Amino acid sequence: MAVSARVLLTCLPYYSHLVPVLVPVAKALRKAGHAVAVASAPAMADELARHGVEHVPLPHVRTLEQLLADPAVLASPGMPGAEDEEAADTARAREEPGALTKAFAGPLAGIFARDLIAAAERWRPDVLVRECNEFGGYLAAVKLGLPRAVLDIAPFTAAHLPFLHDTLNAELAALGAAPADDPLRPNDGLLAGVVPAAWYPERRPSLRCYRTDDPGAPDDGFAPLAVAGLGTVAHTVVPEASRLLAAMALALGELPGPAVLSTGPGEWTGPRPSNVRIVPFAPQARLLGRASLFLSHGGFGGVQEALRAATPMVVLPLFADQPANARRIAELGLGLAVDPAEATPETLAAACSRVLAPGFGERAAEFARPAGDLPGFDVLAEDLAALS
Structure with missing residues (x-):
């Protein structure tokens, strides 16, 4: 089957962000005859290889464990370690988005975007598709003028977008891209949900929901309560x-x-x-x-x-x-x-x-x-x- 599109997926380097949705989507794209790869941290190489999905490693993107173990990173501007440690820890455990959330839309998203822009020169995607927690794909797509879509693996994180608006615009400016007027711009275009639309209290105009495959029963027949x-x-x-x-x-x-x-x-x-x-x-x-x-x-x-x-x-x-x-x-x-x-x-x-x-x-x-x-x-x- 001839390849008709080159689709690059982006993902924060967490198993739970990658495997349940992005990997099956990548396999569906490949089965349909499209070229597909996942851009993420080098640490995700083994997991992607286990699933037979092409990996585009982003050399400067780190896992959360690597970031939190590096005092120099935590003390850098925009990171939670640069603030009061107790306040940062409290913010992580609360519903309101804190310094770490802003960091993943700010300096860490900027690092991701720069690596992704460099990788795109080699891989040449036609479309960038990000999981909704990963913002470097949004920044890179705007900078490169590429069509984009969002895999909505955490629907209620959209409530954080107004809080992150200025942070994301600052990163766009640093890349030489035009800022956004609409705080919800990162989720414009196709928003692919993975649960019935009834989960969403308000239907979003760009939302389309899809069925995830049944993973099957446990191999050993074990049926826990x-x-x-x-x-x-x-x-x-x-x-x-x-x-x-x-x-x-x-x-x-x-x-x-x-x-x-x-x-x-x-x-x-x-x-x-x-x-x-x-x-x-x-x-x-x-x-x-x-x-x-x-x-x-x-x-x-x-x-x-x-x-x-x-x-x-x-x-x-x-x-x-x-x-x-x-x-x-x-x-x-x-x-x-x-x-x-x-x-x-x-x-x-x-x-x-x-x-x-x-x-x-x-x-x-x-x-x-x-x-x-x-x-x-x-x-x-x-x-x-x-x-x-």
Whole structure:
């Protein structure tokens, strides 16, 4: 099949931002006969190779762990270390966007954009497609005059765009590109959602929603009553992650069935209830297809997997879009939120028991039903290629 478009995807160097959506989109583009690659940090090379997706490494882009481990980076202008440390830590754990959020739309986005512009000279994309948390792709596309689109892997982060407007315009000016008048300009063009439109409180004009593929059942046939974890980022930026994971383990131990708790990297020294499998990493999407409960921090990667699987949720929102996700889950009757400050084994066990009772599962199934009628990523691939 002849190649008809060259589509370059951009992604922050996090597993949860890359694998659930960008990798399947890249594979759909390739299957349709288009050239496709993912531009991100060199640290993502092994993960992309594992999925057989071409990687365009951006040499100066670092992972969050690398950034937070470098005092020189944290002390540079626009980074959270340049501010009061206690205030920066507090901002990370709150809903309001803080210094780190602004840094990823400011100096870090500028670094990403410059590397991407240099890479584009070699790779020659026709279209740039960014995941919504990554802003270097927006800056580079404006500078290069390329058509662009957004994979909306965290819908409520759009609420941060007015807060980031001046920061993004400063980076455009530094690149010699015209500033934007509209704070929502980064999300103009095709906005590709990955959940039914009912998730969005207000329908956005450029929004089109697509169906993500069913990941299939676990290989070993294991069917847990509950799946739990705090994702792949919280361990790095949330000091109380260990306490919350221990409370989650004990709460799961009170459930009348098997559970899986993903604890992240490092040795687990917390409680080990007999009915709970403790693992550093779990095939979450596949397990949710058989589970009756998802206990998490409310990151949208896991939320969209639970929505697809019709699995009701208990969430402990920690930062970024998670409080907004938690509110929407509650508004739609798809689960309950627990304040992390009040998350004890007892409060979590009580919330889990409530969500496992009749009502939440039925509403989750009703919400998931329209997803089957959405176009798949094969259609998204053609919609993205058509922008060229």
